[in-house]
Amino acid sequence: MPKWLCVNPENFEGQIKMISENFNVIGFKDISTTTSIKNRLIITFDDGFRDNYDNAFKILNKYGVKATYFINPSTLAGQSLWIHKIYAAAFLGSIEDLVKKLGISGDLPTVKEVIEFLKRNCTYPEVEQKLGNLGNIKVPAIYFNKVQIIEMINGGMSFENHGTSHFPLTNGVDLNEEVAADDLLEKITGKKPEVFAYPFGNPESFDKRTNEFLLNKYSYICTTIPQINYSGTRVMGRVCSYEMKPEKLYLKLVLGY
Ligand SMILES: [Zn+2]
Numbered sequence: 001m002p003k004w005l006c007v008n009p010e011n012f013e014g015q016i017k018m019i020s021e022n023f024n025v026i027g028f029k030d031i032s033t034t035t036s037i038k039n040r041l042i043i044t045f046d047d048g049f050r051d052n053y054d055n056a057f058k059i060l061n062k063y064g065v066k067a068t069y070f071i072n073p074s075t076l077a078g079q080s081l082w083i084h085k086i087y088a089a090a091f092l093g094s095i096e097d098l099v100k101k102l103g104i105s106g107d108l109p110t111v112k113e114v115i116e117f118l119k120r121n122c123t124y125p126e127v128e129q130k131l132g133n134l135g136n137i138k139v140p141a142i143y144f145n146k147v148q149i150i151e152m153i154n155g156g157m158s159f160e161n162h163g164t165s166h167f168p169l170t171n172g173v174d175l176n177e178e179v180a181a182d183d184l185l186e187k188i189t190g191k192k193p194e195v196f197a198y199p200f201g202n203p204e205s206f207d208k209r210t211n212e213f214l215l216n217k218y219s220y221i222c223t224t225i226p227q228i229n230y231s232g233t234r235v236m237g238r239v240c241s242y243e244m245k246p247e248k249l250y251l252k253l254v255l256g257y
Contacts, residue, residue: 007243009055013062018246019043020063023253027066027158028195028220037231041253043067044222044238046162046197048075050141053148061155069144069152070162070197070222073184076146080139081166085131086118087111088139102130119200123172124165146188153189160195161185161218168205169198175213197222201238211235228256 007015019025023041026034034040043060045052048071060067072081080088090098090111099108104121108114118127131137144152149159163169163178182193196214198206201224214221220234227237239252 005240005242007241009059011243011245012056013059014246015241015244015249016043016059016063016065018250019253020065022250025065027068028160029158031220044070044197046070047081047166048072048143048162050144050148053144053152057152057155057157060157066156066158068158068160068195070160070195071144071185072162072164072166072199073181073188074164075143076149076188077184080137082118082127082131083115083166084139084142085134085137086115088137089134090114092137098134101133103133104130119168119171119204124167125172127167149188158191159185159189159193160197161193162197163199166199168200169210170205170207175210179214179217194219195222196220198224200224226252226257 019041023039024034024036026040026042028042031040043065045056045067046069048069052069056067075081086098089101095109095111095114098111098114099105102114102118104114104117106117108117118130122130153159161179161181163173164181165173165178167173169175169178179196186192196218198210198221201222203223203225206221206223211221215234220236222236222238224240225237226239229236237256239256241249241252244252
């Protein structure tokens with residue numbers, strides 16, 4: 001996972017401790033039923049990384065707070081997401097090789113830039129085709145498995161849909177296929193997903209059409225646009241936490257930036 005989106009376990013514990021002391025941590029299903037709306041906060045994780053089980057789950061339990069995990073159900077069926085195939089290919093070879101094999105060109109010195117290039121300039125079917133040129137890339141076992149998910153559900157955690165492709169939904173993605181992932185998720189969790197988190201979640205990864213489509217199927221959809229969500233909001237923003245001191249995260253959460 002890119003470093004800029006990570007937090008080490010010690011720092012994460014400090015952040016969760018601060019959250020448990022200052023906020024009323026709820027789940028999406030509690031939004032309509034909690035009477036006190038003061039300082040309500042929902043903790044979310046994206047992509048179903050195994051370290052969310054190995055590290056985060058224990059810490060959340062210790063402080064008695066719940067979280068929602070947005071996962072791509074295809075990863076539970078043994079598939080790797082396109083972004084992680086790109087990371088793995090770059091790790092096993094070189095960026096120059098990767099760029100050459102993908103048949104793209106430009107000033108692309110880092111994996112992040114390669115991924116941005118593909119998101120901006122290709123449709124999802126084109127990216128899938130380009131990935132075929134990379135051969136059989138071995139991505140390490142970085143995702144949750146079904147057994148871990150059941151354990152986490154029993155511990156009060158929730159699982160919701162993060163799509164099938166993990167590609168910006170505005171760019172050649174079949175929306176019906178993205179939500180079809182619900183079936184697999186429901187088979188494992190025993191609960192129909194009610195929330196969808198946009199892959200990437202920035203303004204380029206969704207639009208009015210995708211919002212309308214998803215709001216017909218889900219109670220809430222999540223972006224990564226930083227904001228405070230007021231009552232009645234169904235397209236929610238999120239404040240991103242990464243490697244930062246609990247005090248700084250507190251300010252970000254209170255101010256919504
Ligand atoms: Zn994601």
